[in-house]
Amino acid sequence: MSARLLTAGLILAAGNTLAAPHGFTVEDMVRMERVGSPVLAPDASRVVYTVRATDIEKNHGHTELWMLDLKNPHAQPQRLTNSSANSSEPEWSATGDAIYFISERSGSSQVWRLPLLGGEAMQVTDLPLDVGSF
Known part of the structure; x- marks a missing residue:
């Protein structure tokens, strides 16, 4: 009986160590x-x-925009962008109906506008150099 208890104890201890x-x-x-x-x-x-999420295996980071309704205590975060290009530096429009942000969607970093009432993001700037901030 004591051999069984000892064996069971060793198995449990080994299992806990492995886990x-x-x-x-x-x-x-x-x-x-x-x-x-x-x-x-x-x-x-x-x-x-x-x-920002990072894929270690691909050695690549990716940034997207999200929004949260602060007046609704049960609100879930809403993803605003879903692009293979990064989206960063968000700013609200003066009226709060759109978000301006920087993205590389066009091949270089430019300012984009995303209407919050629906529709796709549209490129606002088309400068020869990347936009770093605005």
Whole structure:
């Protein structure tokens, strides 16, 4: 009987050791999505922000725009952009009906406008050099 208990104890101990969580690594940190660039709407009812995700295997990061309704406590974040090109540096229009942002969708970093009432983002600038900020 004691041999069975000893064997069972060793199996459980070995199982727990094998299933033990690993410490927080650099790879874990790189894989974390990063939230940044929060900007309040002119009426402070919504916030637009960026979410950056990194694919370690592809050695590539990607940034998209998201929005959250601050007046609704049950609101879920809404993804605003879904492009293979990065979207960053969000800014609200003065009336709060559109978001301006920088994207590489056209091959270089330019300013784009996304209407929030529907429709696709449209390129606003077409400069010979990349737009870094606006």
